Amino acid sequence: MIEIHNLGKTYPGRRSVPVRALADVSFECRPGEIFGLLGPNGAGKTTALRIISTALRPTSGTGRVMGFDIVADATAVRRNIGFLSSNTGLYGRLTAREVLTYFGRLFGLSDERIRARIGELSAVFSMSEFLDRPCDKLSTGMRQKVNIARTVLHAPPVMVFDEPTAGLDVLTSRSIVQFVRECRREQRTVLFSTHIMSEVEKLCDRVGVLHEGRLHFCGPIDELRSRYGADLDEAFVRIVGEAA
Amino acid sequence: MLAGVWTIYRKELVDTLRDRKTLVFMLLIPAAAIPLMFAGINALVQRAQRQTAVEVVRIASDADSQRRYVQLVHQWFLGTQLQKTFRLAASPLFGALLKPEQTAGATVPGEIFDDPAAFQRWTQGLARAAREGIDDPADKSAAAAQIELPDALRTELVEFYRVALKGLGLVEFIDPAVLAPPPPGFVAAAGRPGRPAVPGFERFEAALRAKELHGYLVIPPEAERIVDAVSPTVLITLIHDSTLRLSKEAGERVAYVVEQAGQRVVELRLAARQLDASFVLPLDMQGQSDLAxxxxxxxxxxxxxxxxxxxxxxxxxxxYPAIDLGAGEKERNTLETLILAPASRLEIAFGKFLVILTTALIAAFAGLLSIVASVRYLDAPELLKEIQLELSPVTALLVALLAIPPAAAFAGLFLAISIYARSFKEAQNYIAPLQFVLILPAMAPMLPGMEINATLAMIPLVNVSILSKELLRGAVHWGYYVTTFLSCFVFAGACVAYAVRQFSREQVLFRS
Known part of the structure; x- marks a missing residue:
């Protein structure tokens, strides 16, 4: 469960002129639901996701993940989140198994539990063939599988995806979309940021449309369609246009 | 806390040790640099010494000056103990100067003891025959060191080599009259103020510049009556140019001959007047008074x-590991994943600090071992070869442990810089110039009068370098030793604290 109330973020800009990245953003994301955060580049999506995952601190507002405050209980929040983006890197000189073991230990899992989880995830994502190869030698698709496995290794109830398919080929994107669906089936809370409308249509139950740091729409996909038209691209353009 | 640090340390160390560049900087360079340096310097020095040692120098000199010069060397020779040995025709001393195959037919002609000209011809023949077998006397691997000789004779043998063979046998005298006139437009240099005038100086200088000649020798007639008549000091002139290799060599050879011949004249003068050597050496310092x-x-x-x-x-x-563990994480997009794990920023920074400390220490110890091995097994510099170094295991351990404080200081500083930098290249740009700044304190002990005190013991790196010098010369200052560790660790701790702060700063973590 993710609950965000009046979230704001201002960065110190050049010559002491602050840059507002987020202002007064509120939404909720429930277990078994995929919430899509839509917006053009620079809308504030990544900032919002980083605040929720505790990489950044909000300037104003509050947020809770599985009941833990994103500022006061940052460590507890991290234990409950799996974070994935398209450009998340891996340690090239370590094997996939070593990377997974490292993160398992960082998340406090016992070595026995880590071994068991790697076995399970290797079967789910068909990784056994390349589990002991250095990550540098893996294809993009294989790396993304390792990344997904790393994200869910500690079985987090909340998943945060920051444009996870950006720059990936069709097959790899497809496997990620399937994985996101699987998360919903497993009753996880899924927050998904993208600017690809086809993914929104395929995946999201509810969406929030961000533009210049403000949330201009928040509700179910059907409501978005009924208010702004059936075509999601058109609807998105209309919302952004109205906001401007 | 410890479990988190251990997890990060273990992973980062494995990751770092799999990197070839790290292995090159951490092991290969420290292990290979010193042996290569020793071998290279020795090879160059020995080659230059051997080459110069056996080369013939050409000196312009009129017949009278040449005769006086030969007389001086001959007079010196007759004053040595060595000449008595040489009077035994099949002197075993030849074995010290010649190769075994050359020794077989070598004899000492009787006339060399009476006729300076015959002595000159003999030294020339001997020197040229022995050229291949001669090594510089400073080189203890020379033949002279390989045969059993009393110390006094061994010293004289080396002197004989320097005075008679290098100073006379390997000198070719040229009549100044046969020097070619200088080329048209040649302008002679004035030289130093007060330079002695020599006839036909321009022709001599042109030949010197053309490297056909290496010196111009003038010995006044007073040199012939030097033992009997106590005249004012006889000044011998050798005009040469010390910026030219063989001309410098000619200057040094003649100067040495003059010095030795002068000493011989003093001995002869004292003997003629039945005076003891102390007459001209009324005061001297007692040897072996140095406690060290x-x-x-x-x-x-x-x-x-x-x-x-x-x-x-x-x-x-x-x-290199520091750059890789900080800026490298940003460049590979792995930093965000790491900071989203439940490990605290302190655990992350400290784990990385320990890895950098480990690699810095491995490099320092590899370097130390390499130095020890080079001194022991390679052609070490003269000083180290001649002296049996005494180093107790405790001192050796204390010196080795002194690698820890600078390694810790560097680890802290590099980590802080690396985390601040936005890319690998930027971190390199910050750290590389530090070499010049941080190496300066390492040179502190080479400065005169630098001894450890309370203030210096608190300055990181300066304290380490001065303290190791003190340790090696046998002085153990426990208080300063502990202070040195503390000061470097405080510095490293401050740097790690700064790194932790940088790890918590959004502007630094997400700089791009």
């Missing part, structure tokens, strides 16, 4: 140089 043993003196010198290498290797060993 040769080993301690050598250690004091080594102590000035050793910390420089240890600090430089610790720098090299820590630099």
């Amino acid at each position: 043993t040769e080993s301690q003196i050598a250690m004091a010198i080594i102590g000035g140089i050793l910390p420089y290498f240890v600090i430089a290797f610790a720098f090299l060993g820590g630099m």
